[in-house]
Amino acid sequence: PDEPLLFEIGDREHSGVDLPEVEIGEDRLGGFGRRTSLDLAGLTEPEAMRHYVRLSRLNMSIDAGMYPLGSCTMKHNPRLNERMARLPGFADVHPLQPVSTVQGALAVMQQLSDWLMTLTNTAAVALSPKAGAHGELLGMMAIKAAQEARGEGHRRVVLVPESAHGTNPATAAFLGYSVRSIDARADGTVDVEAVKAALGPDVAGIMLTNPNTCGLFEPQVIEIADAVHAAGGFFYCDGANFNAIMGVVRPGDLGIDAMHINLHKTFSTPHGGGGPGAGPVVLSEALAPFAPLPFLRRNGDGLELVEHVEGEALGRITAFHGQMGMYVRALTYMLSHGGDGLAQAAKDAVLNANYIKARLEGTFSAPFGGQPCMHEVLFDDSFLEGTGVTTLDFAKALIDEGFHPMTMYFPLVVHGAMLIEPTESESLQTLDRFCDVMLELASAARAGDAERFTAAPHAAPRRRLDETRAARQPVLKWEEAEGRAEAAE
Amino acid sequence: PDEPLLFEIGDREHSGVDLPEVEIGEDRLGGFGRRTSLDLAGLTEPEAMRHYVRLSRLNMSIDAGMYPLGSCTMKHNPRLNERMARLPGFADVHPLQPVSTVQGALAVMQQLSDWLMTLTNTAAVALSPKAGAHGELLGMMAIKAAQEARGEGHRRVVLVPESAHGTNPATAAFLGYSVRSIDARADGTVDVEAVKAALGPDVAGIMLTNPNTCGLFEPQVIEIADAVHAAGGFFYCDGANFNAIMGVVRPGDLGIDAMHINLHKTFSTPHGGGGPGAGPVVLSEALAPFAPLPFLRRNGDGLELVEHVEGEALGRITAFHGQMGMYVRALTYMLSHGGDGLAQAAKDAVLNANYIKARLEGTFSAPFGGQPCMHEVLFDDSFLEGTGVTTLDFAKALIDEGFHPMTMYFPLVVHGAMLIEPTESESLQTLDRFCDVMLELASAARAGDAERFTAAPHAAPRRRLDETRAARQPVLKWEEAEGRAEAAE
Amino acid sequence: MRYLPHSEADRAHMLATIGVADAEALFAAVPPSALQLHALDLPRHSPELSVEAHMRRLAQANHAAGDGPFFLGAGAYRHHVPASVDHLIQRSEWLTAYTPYQPEISQGTLQMLFEFQTQVAHLTGMEVANASMYDGSTATAEAVLMAKRITRRNRVLLSGGLHPQYRDVVRSYLGEDEDLICLSPSPEGQGDILDRLDDRTAAIVIQTPDFFGHLRDLRRAADAAHAIGALLIVVVTEIVSLGLLEAPGALGADIVVAEGQSLGNALNFGGPYVGLLATRKSFVRQMPGRLCGETVDASGRRGFVLTLSTREQHIRREKATSNICTNSGLCALAFSIHLSLLGEAGLVRLARLNHERANTLADGLARLEGVRLLNGTFFNEMTIALPVPAAEVVEALAMRGIIAGLPVSRLLPGDPSVDNLLVLAATELTTDQDISALIEGLREALA
Amino acid sequence: MRYLPHSEADRAHMLATIGVADAEALFAAVPPSALQLHALDLPRHSPELSVEAHMRRLAQANHAAGDGPFFLGAGAYRHHVPASVDHLIQRSEWLTAYTPYQPEISQGTLQMLFEFQTQVAHLTGMEVANASMYDGSTATAEAVLMAKRITRRNRVLLSGGLHPQYRDVVRSYLGEDEDLICLSPSPEGQGDILDRLDDRTAAIVIQTPDFFGHLRDLRRAADAAHAIGALLIVVVTEIVSLGLLEAPGALGADIVVAEGQSLGNALNFGGPYVGLLATRKSFVRQMPGRLCGETVDASGRRGFVLTLSTREQHIRREKATSNICTNSGLCALAFSIHLSLLGEAGLVRLARLNHERANTLADGLARLEGVRLLNGTFFNEMTIALPVPAAEVVEALAMRGIIAGLPVSRLLPGDPSVDNLLVLAATELTTDQDISALIEGLREALA
Incomplete structure (x- = not known):
């Protein structure tokens, strides 16, 4: 089903918003009034409803099916969260209202902070980062600021394991660090000896994901933390995989100094087709003085929002106070689950991944399969050898079976990686159907039914898209000529 | 895509609602406590979300495409209406709260009544009917009560034109009336002479739809009303087609005594897959004393809800005060459109139907085509002669083109009727696409492509269903054995 | 106007295609005396923000139950x-779908109704349930009419514990009828309708928990009614009670009607609500209202359709079991989702x-x-x-x-x-x- | 627990399939000292009605703007x-969809982003726009970094009319940097940043309407900046102003960043909001953030994909133009719907x-x-x-x-x-x- 572009349906006269035409006696625009056309297409409300409902139906969603996406924790998004975030007392509150009129909002921030600090056993939390990568940035800024305060601004190297998310090296580079890569061991985990070998007076710290992107808990994480600290560095932990251990392991007990938490992965705020997220960062005692503005302080019976400070604090990394709408959703989720429920969710997430591993292991090859995985299980493409089917083809064939593809070709440490994270939200029925489909597809691939894979998906709104053409001849906005040409076809 | 039944997914232990297990010291159930199993399937929230989202995707909806359904006015349902109906001040109010605490709710009823009386030029309105057919029932009860009060309980016949909706004769029969059918003229309208010939001392009144179900305004409606009144009868007008004339013609000016108004057709409250509707009935001076309970009365500055009365009133036809949720939506819609907008909507509805008529008339045969139609246009099946394609086949082929079928085989007065009502909500673009599809389908049918029609729909979630089997061996609820059998397949 | 897609240019183009000068020409059949030439005495169209402000003022003039x-x-x-219920019923595909007369593109609504019928049957302990009625009170009146058709008897006894407005609705539906016996209100749970049973009695109507909150003995009532060839109609206004109380079907009820509002539906100042009606399989052809049944499609796949519609007005016209057409589809959906979650x-x-x-x-x-x-x-x-x-x-x-x-x-x-x-x-x-x-x-x- | 689908029986079956005795066995790699054996000091799980009551109490402790x-x-x-905006963005297919990395099943999000990019480009008068940033303040900081990459110069001038918190964010992003010149606040609309331009200047950053509400002369600023090889970055915090004010692109802006909250998005106590970033086509490979582009699928049908991702962290890792990954997809949708309706x-x-x-x-x-x-x-x-x-x-x-x-x-x-x-x-x-x-x-x- 094709849905025309907005600009092919609407025009400059149509509008779905009734407003009075007002008289303006003398304008105060100082001659800066608009002379060029806006060239915006308008739709009446019935047309807009159709356009966006029909477009939406071209999307997969977690409400319609499973996303076995490693590293992206696509879990159920409770609708209570949405309802709470829309209460006028949260949604219709301006960030710069007098503090006396927003005590409920500050209490939400305080309660969320308390939960995060308790779950991680850390000393402080900076709520304001707008997403995970923004949290990484903040965390690394705090590390940089702390070292500069110690007069160690010369530490310009950050250690990053090969298997890290792309945001890790990008963040380090963004702040002017150079990246020193750490190889993984044969079992997919990081060797404390390799870290020790890479440490030195030029090293600011390490960015480590734990559980790591191979789905494994780093068994030497405490030794690694100790080694980094001993060398004068800090331990930044990528918290993307916190869902595996919340309520079960407190990262503070592992020696981390900073860790961002994706509220949209771990605490169920919706992905929304690519955001908004929220990436609060928990900080150790050593980094707490370098938390950015704003932060909260108790003041008698009430709460005070500290927006300015002399001295160590980092400044601010966004206007206002961060993603309040996401705080409300995450706190609602935490209160619903409780501490007991969060721990159970983590255990179920790990149980689900290991169940998939157990059911598929005979057919699929798990390169690090000799040990239990955490909340995600990693396979390589050796089971596809000689079939003419690639990991990509295999993943696209999942679409025809009603599943979102798994994460492919990541982490980079295994060939043709397939990383599968079911999350705790999937029922045994769904897991079994997923495993049945995976096994049936593997049989089909090995039986030589290559066309089913190489031409997949067959049943989706589109066949495979020509990404090369998109990049070589970028068309990044609608041009009227194109519309006319199409209309004439 | 198949979605299993609730009972095939859930079981007696799973639940999506957390509630405490409470201790009950001594129950007060007097030995009537449950001993048999409830045998209800439960789903956790993620499972329920999937089930109902997936099921919904098997439905067509007005938000996704056009319903050219005659007599059913499937127009745009504004979302402002939904938001307003959910304000706690409307949704979370009990019908039996002290009247002093519900003045806003009574004001909604009062304002809605004022709009309906102004639009129809009538003396009273009974809001409580729950749907159009319920309104018919109330209207005919009022007529019966009025005649009994006059000592004319012997009037036991109701005149109903052939082309009437099925609810009309069913309603009359429900109240013990016998139905005398009136033939239509060759031009699709009712002849005042035919009515006069059928009138007599045994006749309680007439039930007439205007505009009628052939999409025509009854040109002799005033004469018909006069004749019925002269013979001591009442004129019940079926208001299902009020959308064609709101703000343009006031039914009271035509001499009607009672007319129901479908808030879910004319005033945009959503159909909801088959309700809830709301069918307020406007009443002439003569019938006003026979309005049912409850009704409103001004009392100083406030409003009073009259729930009991000695004397003429009819009693009540439902518990409480009717469909408040629908009143809020309808009033919101009226205020949005205003009197001017409602008249424009009616004119656009008629314009749209005539535009379709003009575009299709060369190919499709309009049996009453010599005159403008109102908000719907009627074709017969003569254009399909010799093609082996029936009206049903043709309508089912529309599904494959993204449109809901038109109303078929109704009214009964023409052969293979196709009744098309676009409503004012459809844009010129959509109308053109609909007409293009209709013309293309007609060509295909005449070109001998019968399979495209007789096997249609091809692209829907289901092919044609075996209705005979459903009726002959009724399976009206899920039986566990069946589930087991299916699971074993 | 935000809900009307036509520009003036669109209208002009369409009039030209039709071949008339203006929209008024399309209303030529209306007697001139009845054509509204001047604007009615009504407010003009209004921006969303103004309408919203008006409606909020009215809402604030009510005391909400949660206050x-x-x-x-x-x-x-x-x-x-649960918040998910209202979220789900607002999906376009539920909210703005039509009555499922075209089953190929209505399987969502139809399967949901089939599940709803099953839930209602299980909850009440009956063999079949329909796809909903307007509310509990009108369902009660329809049940009474149904019992009269089944037994071909005329007398109906309404218990003194029946909700007074339900009693009034039955009275209105039956009209002047000396065979309708309404017992006096029984605040102490006293009074015995069974004394009034005779061989002209079509049905006795008993509510439990009754209007005053008392639980009534259905087994005894069923036995007495059946002994004399009458039916027992049980009315339940608080459906949650069936989580703890024995199913009326297990105690001998012949027809169970209920108000389903408690599950999934807000108070709404009295409506819309959802009526439930369940009965024995042998009475199914005397039931009012829509029924959804299982069948297969042309490819042999399981599917659902509205069925047994020869009982209904759009097929049988004056011979229908009821004039009901639109029922409470969306409220039934809310009920069904809430009950699935529970x-x-x-x-x-x-x-x-x-x-x-x-x-x-x-x-x-x-x-x-x-x-x-x-x-x-x-x-x-x-x-x-x-x-x-x-x-x-x-x-x-x-x-x-x-x-x-x-x-x-x-x-x-x-x-x-x-x-x-x-x-x-x-x-x-x-x-x-x-x-x-x-x-x-x-x-x-x-x- | 209502969000966890497993029963105890399910868990036992799964553990047996895996071949371990209990869930704890799956955490064997965790150092015993770090494994949480006792429940954390946190409340236990809670019914929806209790959580809702708690959150409502907190909400009521705020003064809402509408009060x-x-x-x-x-x-x-x-x-x-408009009410339809929030209704639409809550559709499951928008709300709970993932980032559109799999274009075959993400055409809804992708086409919407393509339309959004077009709307932002038209509104600002620029050639290209990206698929959104976190908010206006971070977009401003990214624009400054982008200008430095494009010009390979280091000095940046921030106008005294720039929102003070935007200034602070730029400061944080650039770190200690003597080449960042922040002019004093200019409540009277006075002060002339143009005097400070020199050939080391990468960009000047001017907000209009500025923080104090004054409208600033962009044409003059653009001419002066371009004359010396610097770029003009224009910041707009009230996007509705562009309905009445000349497009920055028409006046010579090189990069336009804006806060899009005013359209489609609530105040939300400061977030989530949606940052807009638009620029000249020639600068596209130096842009941060996601871009959606048009292409065709294997059957030749028009379709959309995320493109030019060689700028992005998940491909380029430490060589990326920014570390941004998740942006403001749903807020961009709300913006786009509201603007389509307008x-x-x-x-x-x-x-x-x-x-x-x-x-x-x-x-x-x-x-x-x-x-x-x-x-x-x-x-x-x-x-x-x-x-x-x-x-x-x-x-x-x-x-x-x-x-x-x-x-x-x-x-x-x-x-x-x-x-x-x-x-x-x-x-x-x-x-x-x-x-x-x-x-x-x-x-x-x-x-």
Whole structure:
């Protein structure tokens, strides 16, 4: 089903918003009034409803099916969260209202902070980062600021394991660090000896994901933390995989100094087709003085929002106070689950991944399969050898079976990686159907039914898209000529 | 895509609602406590979300495409209406709260009544009917009560034109009336002479739809009303087609005594897959004393809800005060459109139907085509002669083109009727696409492509269903054995 | 105007295609005297923000049940509905779908109705249920008519515990009818309808929990009715009670009707609600309303259709079992989703919680001087006798933000014997603080 | 627990399949010292009705903007968003979809982003726009970094009219940097950044309407910057202004960044919002963030994909243009729907209405004794000088339910010259009554 572009349906006269035409006696625009056309297409409300409902139906969603996406924790998004975030007392509150009129909002921030600090056993939390990568940035800024305060601004190297998310090296580079890569061991985990070998007076710290992107808990994480600290560095932990251990392991007990938490992965705020997220960062005692503005302080019976400070604090990394709408959703989720429920969710997430591993292991090859995985299980493409089917083809064939593809070709440490994270939200029925489909597809691939894979998906709104053409001849906005040409076809 | 039944997914232990297990010291159930199993399937929230989202995707909806359904006015349902109906001040109010605490709710009823009386030029309105057919029932009860009060309980016949909706004769029969059918003229309208010939001392009144179900305004409606009144009868007008004339013609000016108004057709409250509707009935001076309970009365500055009365009133036809949720939506819609907008909507509805008529008339045969139609246009099946394609086949082929079928085989007065009502909500673009599809389908049918029609729909979630089997061996609820059998397949 | 897609240019193009000069030409068949030439005396169209402001002002002129302690029941109950229910029913594909007459593109609605029918049948302990009625009161009236068709008898006995407005609706549906026997209200749960049974009796109608909160003995009523060839119609206005009370079907009911509002649906000042109607399989062809049935499609796949429509008005016209057409589809969906979320385990927990809350309320009321609890049995609702007219007390407490319950006199005016009676309900939303506030309020009002 | 689908039986079956005795066995790799054996000091799981009650209490402890007259702006504006916008964005297929990395099953999101990019480009008068940033402030910082990459120069000039928190964010992103020149706040719209231009300057950053409400001369700034090889970055915090003000692109801007919250998005106490970033086509490979582009699928049908991702972190890792990954997809959708509903005609009407409301406000304020309006030009926001510290006046009016605006001292503490300044905005939601209440309140507070 094709849905025309907005600009092919609407025009400059149509509008779905009734407003009075007002008289303006003398304008105060100082001659800066608009002379060029806006060239915006308008739709009446019935047309807009159709356009966006029909477009939406071209999307997969977690409400319609499973996303076995490693590293992206696509879990159920409770609708209570949405309802709470829309209460006028949260949604219709301006960030710069007098503090006396927003005590409920500050209490939400305080309660969320308390939960995060308790779950991680850390000393402080900076709520304001707008997403995970923004949290990484903040965390690394705090590390940089702390070292500069110690007069160690010369530490310009950050250690990053090969298997890290792309945001890790990008963040380090963004702040002017150079990246020193750490190889993984044969079992997919990081060797404390390799870290020790890479440490030195030029090293600011390490960015480590734990559980790591191979789905494994780093068994030497405490030794690694100790080694980094001993060398004068800090331990930044990528918290993307916190869902595996919340309520079960407190990262503070592992020696981390900073860790961002994706509220949209771990605490169920919706992905929304690519955001908004929220990436609060928990900080150790050593980094707490370098938390950015704003932060909260108790003041008698009430709460005070500290927006300015002399001295160590980092400044601010966004206007206002961060993603309040996401705080409300995450706190609602935490209160619903409780501490007991969060721990159970983590255990179920790990149980689900290991169940998939157990059911598929005979057919699929798990390169690090000799040990239990955490909340995600990693396979390589050796089971596809000689079939003419690639990991990509295999993943696209999942679409025809009603599943979102798994994460492919990541982490980079295994060939043709397939990383599968079911999350705790999937029922045994769904897991079994997923495993049945995976096994049936593997049989089909090995039986030589290559066309089913190489031409997949067959049943989706589109066949495979020509990404090369998109990049070589970028068309990044609608041009009227194109519309006319199409209309004439 | 198949979605299993609730009972095939859930079981007696799973639940999506957390509630405490409470201790009950001594129950007060007097030995009537449950001993048999409830045998209800439960789903956790993620499972329920999937089930109902997936099921919904098997439905067509007005938000996704056009319903050219005659007599059913499937127009745009504004979302402002939904938001307003959910304000706690409307949704979370009990019908039996002290009247002093519900003045806003009574004001909604009062304002809605004022709009309906102004639009129809009538003396009273009974809001409580729950749907159009319920309104018919109330209207005919009022007529019966009025005649009994006059000592004319012997009037036991109701005149109903052939082309009437099925609810009309069913309603009359429900109240013990016998139905005398009136033939239509060759031009699709009712002849005042035919009515006069059928009138007599045994006749309680007439039930007439205007505009009628052939999409025509009854040109002799005033004469018909006069004749019925002269013979001591009442004129019940079926208001299902009020959308064609709101703000343009006031039914009271035509001499009607009672007319129901479908808030879910004319005033945009959503159909909801088959309700809830709301069918307020406007009443002439003569019938006003026979309005049912409850009704409103001004009392100083406030409003009073009259729930009991000695004397003429009819009693009540439902518990409480009717469909408040629908009143809020309808009033919101009226205020949005205003009197001017409602008249424009009616004119656009008629314009749209005539535009379709003009575009299709060369190919499709309009049996009453010599005159403008109102908000719907009627074709017969003569254009399909010799093609082996029936009206049903043709309508089912529309599904494959993204449109809901038109109303078929109704009214009964023409052969293979196709009744098309676009409503004012459809844009010129959509109308053109609909007409293009209709013309293309007609060509295909005449070109001998019968399979495209007789096997249609091809692209829907289901092919044609075996209705005979459903009726002959009724399976009206899920039986566990069946589930087991299916699971074993 | 935001809901009308045509520009003036569009309209001009369309008129030209039709071949008329203006829109008025299309209304040529209207007698000139009836054509509205001037604008009606109505406000003009209005921006969304103005309409919203107007409606919010009206909403704020009401006291919402959630604004304070709340004890009203009497056929409409305030329960907590999970947020996911309202979210789901607002999906375009549920909200704006038409009646599922075209089954190929309506399987969502049809399967949901099939599941709903199954849930209602299981809940009531009956063999079949229909796809919903307007509400409990009209379902009761339809059940009475249905019983008359089945038994071909005319006399109907309405218990004194039937909700007075349900009784009034049955009266209206039946018209002047000396065979309709309405027993006197029975606040103490007394009175025995069974004495009035005779061989002209089509049905007896018994509500349980009854209007005053008492639980009634259905087994005994069924046995007595069946012994003489009459049917037992059971009315349930608080559907949550069936989580804890025996299914009427298991006790011999022939037709069970219920108000389903408690599950999935808000109070809505009385509507829309959803009526349930369930019966024995052998009576199915005398049932009113839509029925959804299972079948297969042309490819042999399971599917669902509206069926047995030869009972209905659009096929049978004047020979239909009822004139009902539109019913309560979306409310039935909300009911079905809420009940799916509860499941058996959840509904039982919910019912137990309601009963526990009511026990707490009853114990508190019983300790109040001058107040007498009339109920030996109840589920979540009960009647107390006050030393003064209940209406005055309720009005006084409303001034303090407490909605104390229903003064029976509101529904049974002119009967001095009920003037001092107050019916109160508790649900899972009733807190200990609410109960304390009520008790305190009553104490002061009665002092 | 309502969000966890497993029963205990399910878990036992799964553990058996895996071949371990209990869930703890799966955590064998965790150092025993770090494994949490006891429950954390956190509340236990809670029913929906209890969580809802808790959150409602917190919400009620805030004064909502709609609770009374409201004049705050300063980078976040209260506008009326049509009900259909929020309805649409809550559709499962928008709300719970993942980032559109799999284009075959993400055409809804991708086409919407393509439309969004087109809308932003048209609105700003630029050639290309990206698929959104976190918000206006971070977009500003990214634009500065982008300008430095493009020009390979280091010096950046921030106008004194730039929102102080935007300035702070740029400072944080750049770290200690003597090449970052922040001009002093310019409440009177005075001060000329152009004097500071030199051939080491990568970019000048000018906000219009600026933080104090003044409209700034972009053409002159662009000409001066271009003459010396620098770029002009224009910041817009009130996107509705572009309905009435000339497009920055038409006046020579090289990069336009904006806060898009005003369209489609609620105030949300500051977030989530949606950052816009648009630029010239020739700079596209230096842009941060996601881009959606048109292409065809294997059957030749038009389709959309994320493209030019060799700029992004997940491909380029440490060589990426930014580390941004998740952006503001759903807020961009809300923006795009609202703007589609407005269309050109609606946006112009909306902007005119805002300006008219602001004129009325300005005229009212100007008549107040002791109050001086600092603006010769404005769109919907302005600055007044009071005879006393503005913070005290705002606090006093808040006690009366009036949110009077922003005391400049809140964002620029320690600068006595701004202590008496108050920034106020009006929008289409500002009524004559609101303005009268404010004027009256100010009069009394200043008396």
